Amino acid sequence: xxxxxxxxxxxERRRGQKMNHLRKEQIEEDVFxxxxxxxxxxxxxxxxxxGVGPETAKNWIEGRxxxxxxxxxxxxxxxxxxxxxxxxxxxxxxxxxxxxxRACMELAQQRSKKFDQ
Numbered sequence: 084x085x086x087x088x089x090x091x092x093x094x095e096r097r098r099g100q101k102m103n104h105l106r107k108e109q110i111e112e113d114v115f116x117x118x119x120x121x122x123x124x125x126x127x128x129x130x131x132x133x134g135v136g137p138e139t140a141k142n143w144i145e146g147r148x149x150x151x152x153x154x155x156x157x158x159x160x161x162x163x164x165x166x167x168x169x170x171x172x173x174x175x176x177x178x179x180x181x182x183x184x185r186a187c188m189e190l191a192q193q194r195s196k197k198f199d200q
Contacts, residue, residue, distance in 0.1 A: 105172065107149075114155070114169055115146040121164040130157050163191060 122129035122144060130140035133154050142148045150158065159165040171189060 110172065111146070111149065113172065114149060115143070115165055117168045118143050118150075121158075121162050132161060163195065166191070 118129065124144060126137050126141040126144055129143060130137045133140060133150060135154065145149055159169045
């Protein structure tokens with residue numbers, strides 16, 4: 084049982100069914116292009132967004148290193164392209180569920196309005 088009293092989710096799978104774990108290479112295939120696109124290849128902008136030095140941001144754009152998870156999450160909170168990628172990486176099946184996509188779009192619109200104010 085977790086500290087808040089809730090039971091942990093049942094992670095057991097049916098016999099013969101594998102969990103779909105992402106490999107680092109799969110994440111890199113999505114994250115590096117998304118970082119380049121979000122920053123428009125501007126390492127200085129990405130450095131400000133990520134709270135890192137320009138050389139670190141340049142390494143992300145050039146595909147040398149992935150940002151730390153906490154850094155990526157903080158950037159995704161500010162950048163809708165990275166936020167969409169985070170959702171896709173966490174639940175790739177969701178892109179086929181129209182109700183999920185509708186809820187994501189509504190949430191994104193609410194968040195965008197909040198940031199615009």
